[in-house]
Amino acid sequence: MHGPHPEDRFNFNPSIFHDPTIAKTVTMTLGLPPRERLLKLAELSCRIFSTTFNPTAARTGNRILRERLKGPTFLDYYPRRVVKIQDLKRGLPNCHFPDEDEKKRLGDVLRKKLRGKGPPKKKKEMTDKARKAKNIKAAKTEEPYVKAKL
Numbered sequence: 001m002h003g004p005h006p007e008d009r010f011n012f013n014p015s016i017f018h019d020p021t022i023a024k025t026v027t028m029t030l031g032l033p034p035r036e037r038l039l040k041l042a043e044l045s046c047r048i049f050s051t052t053f054n055p056t057a058a059r060t061g062n063r064i065l066r067e068r069l070k071g072p073t074f075l076d077y078y079p080r081r082v083v084k085i086q087d088l089k090r091g092l093p094n095c096h097f098p099d100e101d102e103k104k105r106l107g108d109v110l111r112k113k114l115r116g117k118g119p120p121k122k123k124k125e126m127t128d129k130a131r132k133a134k135n136i137k138a139a140k141t142e143e144p145y146v147k148a149k150l
Helices: 006-010 014-018 020-030 035-049 062-066 071-077 085-091 100-114 128-142
Strands: none
Touching: none
16 A cells, blocks of 8 residues: 555646756656647637637627627617607697697696796887987997097
């Protein structure tokens, strides 16, 4: 029962690789495959697992293309548009559709106007007093400029 344990062959000491001659010898004896063969292996792996083969690590934008689309999420966030009375009136101008919201709004505007809270009245025409003031102001600007003599 004295001797190497069967699982000791899997435990190796990496300190032997500090010596360059041993490291070179081990690398040569392990027989690492050439770069071309590793590239072929990577390409085959990409084909099997449906990923993109990009040996030069060029920026392709593939990560963004793999993401979920955001459009359906945005559409689900807002509720669907419901047909309103105004849409029916525009589409069918010959038909009469009672619009309760518009009636309520007009009633509110009328009540505000009766309390004096409505929009101000539009100016229809100039009064006599305002017309005279405008004429006087225009007459003053028409006077010629007189230079003072010293």
